[in-house]
Amino acid sequence: MSVNWGIIGTGNIANAFATALKDAKKSKLVAIGSRSKESAVKFGSTYGLLEDHCYPSYEELLQDPEVHAVYICTPHPYHCELSIKAAKAGKHLLVEKPIAMNTKEVMQIIDAAKANNVLLMEAYMYRCHPQTKKIHSLVKSGAIGKVKVIRASFNYDGTSFGPDSRVWNNELGGGALLDIGGYPMSFARWIAGAATGQEFADPDTIQATGHLSESNVDEWTIANVGFAGNTIGAQLFTGIFADSDCTAEVIGTAGTLRIPSPWRPDVPAMGTPKIFLIAPGKEPTEVSYDKTNLSVFTIEADEVSEAILNGAKECRYMTLEDTIGQVKALDAWRAQIGLKYKAD
Numbered sequence: 001m002s003v004n005w006g007i008i009g010t011g012n013i014a015n016a017f018a019t020a021l022k023d024a025k026k027s028k029l030v031a032i033g034s035r036s037k038e039s040a041v042k043f044g045s046t047y048g049l050l051e052d053h054c055y056p057s058y059e060e061l062l063q064d065p066e067v068h069a070v071y072i073c074t075p076h077p078y079h080c081e082l083s084i085k086a087a088k089a090g091k092h093l094l095v096e097k098p099i100a101m102n103t104k105e106v107m108q109i110i111d112a113a114k115a116n117n118v119l120l121m122e123a124y125m126y127r128c129h130p131q132t133k134k135i136h137s138l139v140k141s142g143a144i145g146k147v148k149v150i151r152a153s154f155n156y157d158g159t160s161f162g163p164d165s166r167v168w169n170n171e172l173g174g175g176a177l178l179d180i181g182g183y184p185m186s187f188a189r190w191i192a193g194a195a196t197g198q199e200f201a202d203p204d205t206i207q208a209t210g211h212l213s214e215s216n217v218d219e220w221t222i223a224n225v226g227f228a229g230n231t232i233g234a235q236l237f238t239g240i241f242a243d244s245d246c247t248a249e250v251i252g253t254a255g256t257l258r259i260p261s262p263w264r265p266d267v268p269a270m271g272t273p274k275i276f277l278i279a280p281g282k283e284p285t286e287v288s289y290d291k292t293n294l295s296v297f298t299i300e301a302d303e304v305s306e307a308i309l310n311g312a313k314e315c316r317y318m319t320l321e322d323t324i325g326q327v328k329a330l331d332a333w334r335a336q337i338g339l340k341y342k343a344d
């Protein structure tokens, strides 16, 4: 049994997801929705879709009874309205990160998903990868003793996309924090959860600084975050001004986990997909885990499809409560650096 997927939007990540679905076991691409027939047909012909399943509007795709689940991958400000429409049309939902612009929007989406009895997941795909699962289980089992500090960063050179790209445009939800800063925050929240016997943890304190561009989006921002009564600290850094650090570290009383490629362990060109354990006074050793050649998007789609086939309404790697904690943390971080969007 497999789940039939439709994709909403034909941009960069839509192509990565459609490519990844070719290797999926429980997920099949059956339809594409675009704002234009031309780009829908172009996309559809690349991925072998029937022309009558290449829709010239997102709304028409939502009326296709063959589509069970949709992957929403437009710029972030459109996620909320489209997710609510899709839920009302009875489609299960995998919505790209950030699932919405702020807490108010996230609550509206969750209400719509619950009212229409459909699954909803915010697409933090790296959480589904075996590398991330291994890091989580190492922390949970006490392999590095008591966790004290988490450090995580995600950066890229957004200047190469040009000033008109969505990442520099406030109206399109631009800026580092919402595009990639959510990864370090979601990592810290998940690891602090594993360290304290919970699925995830929410910050007690967030102190942030950052710089806004002329186009009024954050070029870089850094946060110091306290968890579990300030017994665990996290230092999080994100920026879109240059290709720079994209790593994570979890530091405990009995050792450190060093992760050179936390976000795309499926792409060796983006960093070494290894976990290193460094015991005090010892050389780093590599920790083995179930290696796979599959794309993070293949793994994510099949995790979501399996949950749908099992009748679940959320996926364990990013539950609805986790998504609420995540958006509240990002709202609090944004408030500290004065970053505002139309939706606020």
Ligand SMILES: NC(=O)C1=CN([C@@H]2O[C@H](COP(=O)(O)OP(=O)(O)OC[C@H]3O[C@@H](n4cnc5c(N)ncnc54)[C@H](OP(=O)(O)O)[C@@H]3O)[C@@H](O)[C@H]2O)C=CC1
Residues within 6 Å of the ligand: 008, 009, 010, 011, 012, 013, 014, 033, 034, 035, 036, 039, 040, 073, 074, 075, 076, 078, 096, 097, 098, 123, 125, 166, 172, 178, 179
């Ligand atoms: N998980 C991951 O690794 C990644 C996640 N993302 C997330 O996916 C989303 C999309 O990012 P990405 O694919 O890079 O974006 P792109 O700009 O490449 O594509 C976005 C698509 O959304 C549609 N769209 C609808 N309204 C607009 C609008 N006003 N302006 C521009 N496009 C619009 C367009 O499709 P059409 O014309 O067909 O309607 C467009 O192709 C973001 O929320 C981002 O955070 C992005 C990259 C990686």
Ligand SMILES: O=C1OC[C@@H](O)[C@H](O)[C@H]1O
Residues within 6 Å of the ligand: 156, 179, 180
């Ligand atoms: O989620 C993402 O990860 C990779 C980045 O290049 C992209 O802009 C972002 O949306």
